[in-house]
Amino acid sequence: MAKVKHLLGISGGKDSAALSIYMSQKYPELDIEYYTCDTGKELKETYDLIGRLNSVLGRDIELYKSMDEDNSPMKNPFDHFLAMYGGYLPSATARWCTNKMKLQPFETYVSDEPTISYVGIRGDENREGYISKKENIQTIFPFRKNIWSEDVIKKLLINSNMEMVKAYYQEYANKNVLPNALQYVEQLISPKFTQTQKLNALMDVDLKLFNKVVFEFLKTTDYPIGKLNEFPLIENDEIIGLDDVFQILEESGVGIPAYYKPIEYQVEIDGEIKKGTYSRSRSGCFFCFYQQKIEWVWLLEQHPELYAKAIEYEKEGYSWMAERLEDLEKPERVASIKKEHFLRMNRQKKKSRTGQSWQDDILEAEGEGCASCFI
Ligand code: SF4
Numbered sequence: 001m002a003k004v005k006h007l008l009g010i011s012g013g014k015d016s017a018a019l020s021i022y023m024s025q026k027y028p029e030l031d032i033e034y035y036t037c038d039t040g041k042e043l044k045e046t047y048d049l050i051g052r053l054n055s056v057l058g059r060d061i062e063l064y065k066s067m068d069e070d071n072s073p074m075k076n077p078f079d080h081f082l083a084m085y086g087g088y089l090p091s092a093t094a095r096w097c098t099n100k101m102k103l104q105p106f107e108t109y110v111s112d113e114p115t116i117s118y119v120g121i122r123g124d125e126n127r128e129g130y131i132s133k134k135e136n137i138q139t140i141f142p143f144r145k146n147i148w149s150e151d152v153i154k155k156l157l158i159n160s161n162m163e164m165v166k167a168y169y170q171e172y173a174n175k176n177v178l179p180n181a182l183q184y185v186e187q188l189i190s191p192k193f194t195q196t197q198k199l200n201a202l203m204d205v206d207l208k209l210f211n212k213v214v215f216e217f218l219k220t221t222d223y224p225i226g227k228l229n230e231f232p233l234i235e236n237d238e239i240i241g242l243d244d245v246f247q248i249l250e251e252s253g254v255g256i257p258a259y260y261k262p263i264e265y266q267v268e269i270d271g272e273i274k275k276g277t278y279s280r281s282r283s284g285c286f287f288c289f290y291q292q293k294i295e296w297v298w299l300l301e302q303h304p305e306l307y308a309k310a311i312e313y314e315k316e317g318y319s320w321m322a323e324r325l326e327d328l329e330k331p332e333r334v335a336s337i338k339k340e341h342f343l344r345m346n347r348q349k350k351k352s353r354t355g356q357s358w359q360d361d362i363l364e365a366e367g368e369g370c371a372s373c374f375i
Contacts, residue, residue: 004224005115006032009106010053010061012046012283014257015375017053018245019120019142021252024057027232032118035062035109037102040076041285043303045258049283052254064105077101078285082313089318091289098373103132112136114224120375123239138224140233143240145203147233148214156217157195159188168213173206181205207237257283263302267338276342284373287313289320294341296325297334 008023010016020034034057036050054061066077074080081100082089090097106117115137121127122143128150132139139149146153156165162185169181184201187193202210211234218226225231240248249256262277278298282291286299287310300307311325319325327333 003113004227005110005113006030006118007106007110007115008032008034008118009102010034010036010050011373011375012036012042012049012257013373013375014245014249014260014283015120015122015143017049017254017257018240018248019118020053020057021248021254022240023118023142025252026236029232033062034059035064035106037064037066037105039078039097039101039285041078041287042283043259043280043286043306046283049254049257056252056254064109066101066105087315087318089289089313089320097285102373107132107134107137110134110137114138114227116140116224118142122241122245124241135222136224140225142233142236143245145207145237145239146199147211147236152214152218152223153199154195155221156214157189157198161217162186162188164217165213168216169209172212172216173209177206177209181209208235211235259283263298265297265301265338267335267342269339269342274342276338276345278338278341282373286310287320288373293323293328293337296328297337300329300334 008016008020010020020032023030023032034053050061067080069075069077069080072080074083078097078101081096085096088094088096110132113136117132117137117139119139119141120143121141123145138152141147141149155161166182166185169178169185173181181202184198184205187198189195189198215225215231215234220226246256259280262279264275264277266273266275268274278294280291280295280298282288282295284290286303286306291299296307299310307325307329310320311329314320314325328337
């Protein structure tokens with residue numbers, strides 16, 4: 001059997017932190033290497049979280065470097081690459097920052113070795129996350145019901161593989177389950193029965209059986225998991241959502257990253273003083289262009305020195321978003337952002353999923369952004 005690496009990237013966000021604890025506790029037999037890629041511009045709260053994780057995981061979190069600090073005048077990854085890009089600030093459409101400081105160091109470290117990368121996208125999210133284009137890297141999502149990546153599912157369920165999948169089910173399903181499973185296996189994918197519907201139907205019939213079939217199929221491919229004798233996650237039928245993530249962090253003693261803690265602010269609305277709360281909904285660089293306006297206000301009021309540094313990066317023609325930070329920090333603009341936020345949060349509270357508006361705020365803010373930085 002070829003040696004397969006198991007890697008888990010820790011961004012400093014809650015989900016990857018919880019995933020590292022979950023995997024270390026539930027699958028101690030897997031030799032997982034934990035790593036982080038530092039941009040040099042994270043919040044202190046993020047570095048604190050990684051420090052606490054180090055002791056809970058019982059092994060060091062490796063730092064995958066994106067640059068040789070001794071040979072750059074900038075001494076800091078973000079500033080080094082910003083200089084290389086001629087001061088051109090990254091944005092959602094030109095995200096050189098993630099590419100240079102997160103993805104490339106990871107792929108350089110992996111090189112050509114077969115590697116399984118564990119990613120903490122939760123069971124209550126509807127997104128796929130980063131999938132490496134390198135064929136020797138396979139991504140697994142342990143928190144989801146469907147732990148496999150889209151490319152694996154597509155290759156397995158393609159109509160031309162129907163007879164092969166049927167043979168696996170005939171070999172591994174017990175006789176009570178088989179007829180139910182086969183009615184879906186034999187139904188070809190079409191506009192009336194999509195790949196997603198077929199996937200969900202097969203998982204609903206028997207999740208562990210479906211995972212077993214995927215595992216056997218992977219043995220016929222070059223995917224890293226196909227090189228393993230066994231893969232314990234095929235027996236996993238837990239689905240981990242936001243509440244579970246917070247519970248894992250609390251129970252482990254690592255705790256919730258401090259920037260999520262709601263902080264009270266006051267705002268005047270129609271002559272009345274109202275009290276709302278704000279927090280930061282994500283890890284990542286303090287100046288990240290994905291943050292919401294209220295998060296910029298949080299940065300301004302909770303970390304004014306970092307806000308001032310974020311302003312220093314804004315030069316003529318380059319800004320973090322359409323509105324310049326020098327305009328956003330004006331008192332009347334801060335008040336209007338708080339007002340808009342307060343009213344929105346109050347509307348949401350009425351139809352809240354959790355009854356806790358700050359958790360709903362996180363869920364909403366997660367829609368945007370980059371899995372490598374915020375998971
Ligand atoms: S946190 Fe934001 S600015 Fe920092 S690397 Fe990620 S996407 Fe880029």
